[in-house]
Amino acid sequence: MEKAFDYLSLHPVLFIIAVIVSIMILFSFLRRVVHLFFVVAAMLVLYAAYLHFTGGNMHEALQHIGGLFSKAFHYFISIFQFFFDLLKSSKKSAV
Numbered sequence: 001m002e003k004a005f006d007y008l009s010l011h012p013v014l015f016i017i018a019v020i021v022s023i024m025i026l027f028s029f030l031r032r033v034v035h036l037f038f039v040v041a042a043m044l045v046l047y048a049a050y051l052h053f054t055g056g057n058m059h060e061a062l063q064h065i066g067g068l069f070s071k072a073f074h075y076f077i078s079i080f081q082f083f084f085d086l087l088k089s090s091k092k093s094a095v
Contacts, residue, residue, distance in 0.1 A: 008015040044065065051058040 008018055044062070048058055048062065051061055
């Protein structure tokens with residue numbers, strides 16, 4: 001990995017190309033995440049409509065779903081925090 005960074009730092013044109021490609025990949029990923037968010041939101045609206053027409057308890061069901069999303073969000077945040085801490089500790093040990 002260090003060889004790749006050294007190679008890119010010695011060739012600024014390749015470094016700029018790598019940065020542009022990385023930005024394109026990042027925006028492509030973010031675009032897909034936004035699409036996924038819209039699909040999930042549409043599914044929640046359809047589920048709320050289903051509960052409304054069948055006479056189910058919409059408030060309780062949506063609170064349960066919100067709790068599940070909150071737990072999943074906190075779980076993913078803790079995973080990313082672990083990886084960031086791991087990267088920070090590896091940087092400190094390399095120096």
